[in-house]
Amino acid sequence: MSGPYLYDEGPEALHTGKPRTRNxxxxxxxxxxxxxxxxxxxxxPLVKGSAEDQAREVVGVYLAALEAGDTETAGELLCEAERDRAEEEGLEAGERALEYVPSGTGEVVGVQPGELDGQDSQEVRVRWDDGAASTETTLTVVLEDGPRVCGSSPAG
Incomplete structure (x- = not known):
């Protein structure tokens, strides 16, 4: 095309440089x-701890709550199935938690992996010392909206 241009030079292409990629x-x-x-x-796992550490910690809090007479906190640390069973029996969850306490002061002595109803769990051995004798029980801890105590049985 030829003709009078507004400027001295001819029309230029709008994009004359090499295109840049943003890859x-x-x-x-x-x-x-x-x-x-x-x-x-x-x-x-570094922040929350291993399953064993979590089980040991929740049982420690559970035992401390029971020793202090705080059945409300102990009841909140029970799993849903145990709270439902307590409700069916007309008990408060804290009263259900007291059923797991033989007598004396409890101390965690060991943790090992286990299984409860097809779900991974931790079996926490607790030694109960009442001054004259000591007994052991095993508390089962499952991961249910955080670690929860979900049953007790004699150790062995």
Whole structure:
């Protein structure tokens, strides 16, 4: 085309430079997201502790609550099935929690993995010392909205 132009030079193409790609930025974002996800998965057990540590801690709190006479806290640490059973029997959850206490002061002496109704659990051995004699029971801890005590049986 020829003709009178407003400027001295002819019309120029709007995009004359080499196009820039943003692939590095996108790949960097995806890689960073993946790295954060992996770090979160690795760090979670460090923050929350292993299943054994969680079971030991919840049983320790449970025993301390019972020793202090705080049946409300002890009842809240029971699993849903135990709270439902207590409700069916017309008991408060705290009263149900007292059924797991033989006598004396309880001390956690060991934890090992177990299974309860097809669900992974931790079997926490507790030694009860009343001054004259000591007995052992096993408290079952399941992961249900956090670790929860879900049953008791004589150790052995």
């Amino acid at each position: 590095r930025f996108i790949i960097g974002m995806l890689g960073g997201t993946a790295a954060v996800a992996v770090a979160a998965v690795v760090a979670l």
